[in-house]
Structures are given as structure tokens and as C-alpha cells.
Amino acid sequence: MDLGLIDGLPAHVLLVHVVVVLVPLAALAVITVACAPRIGRRLGLAVPVLALVALASVPLTTEAGEWLERHVDPDPFVRRHTAIADGLLPWVLALFVLATAVWWVQRRAASEPSAAGWVSAVPVRVAAVLLSLAVGVGAGVQVYRIGDSGARAAWHDGYSAGAVPRSEG
Numbered sequence: 001m002d003l004g005l006i007d008g009l010p011a012h013v014l015l016v017h018v019v020v021v022l023v024p025l026a027a028l029a030v031i032t033v034a035c036a037p038r039i040g041r042r043l044g045l046a047v048p049v050l051a052l053v054a055l056a057s058v059p060l061t062t063e064a065g066e067w068l069e070r071h072v073d074p075d076p077f078v079r080r081h082t083a084i085a086d087g088l089l090p091w092v093l094a095l096f097v098l099a100t101a102v103w104w105v106q107r108r109a110a111s112e113p114s115a116a117g118w119v120s121a122v123p124v125r126v127a128a129v130l131l132s133l134a135v136g137v138g139a140g141v142q143v144y145r146i147g148d149s150g151a152r153a154a155w156h157d158g159y160s161a162g163a164v165p166r167s168e169g
Helices: 011-035 037-043 046-070 076-085 088-111 113-119 122-155
Strands: none
Touching (some): 011 037, 011 046, 011 088, 046 076
């Protein structure tokens, strides 16, 4: 599949917005349902599905970014952005696995009264909260780092710190 251009624009420039929105949203959702199982029961399968869509968006955006990298001049800012971006997929994969595990455990506790005891046990809940915080914050920080390096790659020589005089006419 070639994700080069969409309506004349590099696909990466468009797809990156999906990652920037969905990954932090999925991270926040996983943290929320791990901390508040009652909310997790109400949201049901929505959080793992959200995390799955976020996960699917990462390789698509990466592929589009690799296409774009082949179509711009070699630049150390672009290489740094690419190197940082390669580290996002494991974070989002962990986010999806954690979202699915939390959903499954909460579903099992709701459907099987015999399972509710070990699911509501303090060590299990604490582990879910700590893991969701670690993975959610890690994924969010990685998205920020990638976005920052991408903005620097795109704009490092494309603007002036002062206003540029315009000619009237």
C-alpha cells in the first residue's frame, strides 16, 4: 500500500493528526478505566477498540512518513524525528494490550461472581493502575517528543522570528 499523497498533500501530514489525537486519548481512557472500574464497565469494549484504532494508525502514519522522508532533502532534523518516531509502536502496542487486559478482567469480574474476589483484590487493582499510568504517560511523552521533533524538522528553516515585511501591491 502506497501512502504517499492524499489530494496532493503528503499523507503523513494528515495522518499524524490521527496519532496525535488517538494515542493520548486512548492512554487517558486506559488510565481512567484502570482507576475507576465502574467507568470501565460502562465503557465496555470502547476502550480496547479505541486503543486498537490508535495502534493501527501508528504503522500507517510511519509508512507515510517514510514515503515523505524519501521525498525531502536529507536533513538531520528529519533523521532525528524518524529515529524518535520508531519508538512509538511498542508503547501503543502495550497500551492496546493493557486496555484489552483491563477490559477482560473487569468483564470477567462482572460476569463471574467467583472471579470478583481476585479481580477486586488490592494488588491486582494497584498493578493495573500503575501499569496504565506508566504505559499511558510513556506513550503520551513519546507522542510529544515525536511531535516536537517533527515540528522542528518541518519548520527549522521555514520561518522568521521577526515579522517579514510584505510589499503592498
